[in-house]
């Protein structure tokens with residue numbers, strides 16, 4: 001079981017019905033892998049975080065299996081190793097939801113909380129889950145900096161905070177001032193595809209969080 005969500009009062013139910021395609025996949029995987037989480041993945045981290053990290057959606061053998069964002073797959077290996085270098089973790093990441101890892105000053109959210117087929121949520125699913133992201137960001141009043149991992153997370157954050165996508169174009173290391181005075185920093189997603197192709201190197205990823213720490217309140 002993953003640790004309790006720091007936003008437990010506003011998380012969607014395990015059976016959130018809003019995205020029929022994702023619900024169908026959820027049911028299929030519940031039958032095939034009853035030991036997996038197979039439900040919307042809750043937030044993980046510090047409720048008083050100054051930094052929010054927003055990913056795309058759960059990976060099939062990562063968060064969809066373990067129930068904790070970025071836990072159990074390649075993307076998590078790089079993310080947790082990187083943020084540990086900036087003192088944002090406590091304990092050792094071991095790829096399971098019960099490894100005792102905690103976050104200090106950071107929280108991890110996803111633009112889409114359920115597993116999408118082929119890691120690709122469609123536009124309606126992104127739109128349907130955006131109110132959950134907006135509600136989470138509204139509840140996290142201490143968050144000043146947001147790191148968006150990939151273009152879809154970037155667009156969802158901008159819209160969730162009332163910004164206009166046309167005025168905040170995605171670009172690795174691009175920074176955007178958002179309504180409410182928060183700063184959004186973009187990064188390529190730390191997926192295996194991006195790291196294998198060299199689109200994102202560990203040094204490039206570190207630079208994103210170094211910048212976030214530099215801007216920290």
Ligand code: SF4
Nearest residue numbers: 016018019040114129
């Ligand atoms: S992706 Fe979000 S809105 Fe869609 S079913 Fe899952 S929790 Fe509900």
